[in-house]
Amino acid sequence: MIIDARSLPSEETIETDVCIVGAGPAGITIAREFLDRDVRVCLVESGGLELDPDTQSLCEGNTIGDPYPDLRETRRRQFGGTSHAWEAPTGYQQWGWRCLPLDEIDFEQRDWLPHSGWPFTRSQLDPFYQQAHQVCQIGPFTYRIEDWEGSAGHRLPFQGDRAITTMSQYASRTPFTQEYREEIGRADNITTLLHATVVEIETDEMARMVTRVRVTCLQGKSFWISAKLFILATGGIENARLLLLSNKQQPAGLGNYHDLVGRFFMDRPVISCGMLIPNSRQLLDRTGLYDIVDVKGVPVMARVRLTDEVMRREHLLNNGAQLFPRPQPRQKEATKSLRSSITSVRGAERSKDLLQHLSNILRGGDYVAAAAVWAAIRRLPGLHRGDWSYLPYEKQRFSMFEVIYQIEQAPDPNNRVVLSAERDLLGLNKIDLHWQLNEIDRRTIQRVKEIWAEEFDKAGIGHLHLETELKFDKLAMHHHMGTTRMHLDPKQGVVDANCKVHNMTNLFIAGSSVFPTSGYANPTLTIVALALRLANHLKELLVD
Secondary structure: OEEEHHHOOOOOEEEOOEEEEOOOHHHHHHHHOOOOOOOOEEEEOOOOOOOOHHHHHHHOEEEEEOOOOOHHHOOOOOOOHHHHHOOEEEEOOEEEEEEOOOOHHHHOOOOOOOOOOOOOOHHHHHHHHHHHHHHHOOOOOOOOHHHOOEOOEOOOOOOOOOEEEEEEEEEEOHHHHHHHHHHHHHOOOEEEEEOOEEEEEEEOOOOOOEEEEEEEOOOOOEEEEEOOEEEEOOOOOHHHHHHHHOOOOOOOOOOOOOOOOOOOOEOOOEEEEEEEEEOOOOHHHHOHHHOOEEEOOEEEEEEEEEOHHHHHHHOOOOEEEEEEEEOOHHHHHHHHHHHHHHHHHHOOOOOOOHHHHHHHHHHOHHHHHHHHHHHHHHOOOOOOOOOOOOOOOHHHHOOEEEEEEEEOOOOOOOOEEEEEEEEOOOOOEEEEEEEOOOHHHHHHHHHHHHHHHHHHHHOOOEEEEEOOOOOEEEOOOOOOEOOOOEOOOOOOOOEOOOOEEOOOOOEEEOOHHHOOOOOOOOOHHHHHHHHHHHHHHHHHHHHO
């Protein structure tokens, strides 16, 4: 059942077997593993079913270092969590997210990358990745290009051992935003509390066992939840924040014996490599697989990546690129001028550059007219990501590709979440995020661009005009990782291989905050796989 916590009596204690804090993909996945079992589960969500501005303000914070997106906009406090913000097209006016597992190299301890290495291998996580495919409702657990190419297109003909094509799958956000909410709501053994923010974790005197958590509503009502097992699943920032705020028994915060909580924050910048000018205009007709297309009933997209061999040889971070068709410069300027002119007319103001705008529109009129027709037909505001290869004549609007790529960010203890002196609406310390790219990040960014240019040329695909300066397509992907990292050694990690907080008996952490390294892949499929793995472990503990 689903309950609005604001309707509960104040200062009461709710008793349960398992308390899961956070109803995003990680928390939802764990809760579903206990559906209709003889286990009482309490799923606690700070927000409601819809986004509330006051609740969302609890995400506010400051960034120190390199430019970073507004922290309030990087996650969602509502049932379903940030899945509500996923916006990859998975069909006509349908939205979702990109699915792919981390690569084998991501789990390795790499001698050129300090603080790398997971306590288990990719192959040991594969069974849970397979289960995660079922949870996420996507296709078979394979990302090899040969299992997908065919009628939709074929791989680019890269030569040598430096660049390859692999696949991504795409999933709908609906299971996490709607379907699983309804399923959990029908379960007799799962109580979901909305508008309930956990503000403190209380432990025994030795800070070895969690006894209860304090929950507060924005309107001032508070109550307690006691349980046998507690799981934090509030994301890469809030997991660390809640541990730091819970400092009655340990002044530095729970699990923070070695000053690791909040450190090693990672995200992924998205960089524009430059424009790829094809040697043949037919390349746009042969690259449909690099769009989001339906293959065997599954939305997929090919991506290009450097091989593990070249990353090891040149000591590079993991990375991957996608190709997006773009108009010629004159056509792009025509679009900008048209938008500026429309804005001027709507504002009843005459632009000082009206003649220049009109000239630009005339020179790029072919593109503007075609774009207007397709926007009207498709009811879309314009091409951004995907949906370009399957409509007749759509690709004739374009003459080049922009190569957009992401890089893994190196784990750096100086990139961290700390408590701020500022307070939120509940009176809790906000966070300060210290975040910057370091030398290996920037070296990887530059070297990857150079390798792409060499490989596109060597394969006879085209000439890549490199950006001369660092040009971000996005400052970051809003993938918050690493702040409660996993390691067998308590001096190097906050949680152990089972995601249990070191030196504590019943406090576990789910989500990408436990990632020791970030890899290139979007984190959600791995988050779900780790959540399934954790749920399996929790079931064993409850039986014992």
